[in-house]
Amino acid sequence: MFLVSKEFTFDAAHKLIHYHGKCERLHGHTYRLRVTIKGEKDEEGMVIDFALLKKIVQKKVISVLDHSYLNDIINQPSAENVAEWIWNQIEYLLDTPTHYLYEITLWETPTSFVTYRKDLSDKTHHSATSSR
Template sequence: MYEGKCKNLHGHTYQLHITISGFLNEIGMAVDFGEIKDIFQSVIKSRLDHKYLNDVLPSMNTTAENMIVWIWEQIEEEMVKRGLTEAGHRLETLTLFETPTSSATLHREWMIDE
């Protein structure tokens, strides 16, 4: 159990930066920003926005570090469902800002089991 300054119930205004790589299509686009936004809205924002995170996330300490791994897994799963992974697109980096000056970053190579 975390015993620091943020141990009591409180809120944050999170911001998520998503980096996806992929091959360009015939008009010079990898993944339409609208589709990335839709993925975020449907699998992340709809489940977490204005929610008590301990009630909606799996049983975990809701640190930015734990949350970003969960978010990565949800986005990757949705990319597979939409055929983006099969088309050669990859989630490369996520950065979750808990405050304007505090963030956690996750890179693809850290999520690959060897």
């Protein structure tokens, strides 16, 4: 099995409602996003073409979120909720007989990030880990 990843960046603003701290005020981030695919090589020797992965993420995620106000798109746009939203936008386009969406890591800052991963024991359940 191989893990194939591609990274992206986008800028967006948000605020956290009913949160008591500085993030309740309007602020922005330059987000860094890593999308990881897991699978076996195909007859061309690739798990997934990087160009195809880029096209999917650009169309379904970056073009929607870049320079946006996340609260207009995602309810309570914490890093966890943004990562889950991203997953839901692209998972169905990346699940094939030979590969699938394995993990999304989203950085709000260089040292604060969340990783969202599918729990393979239950296709309807996802697990999340955070580093704050």
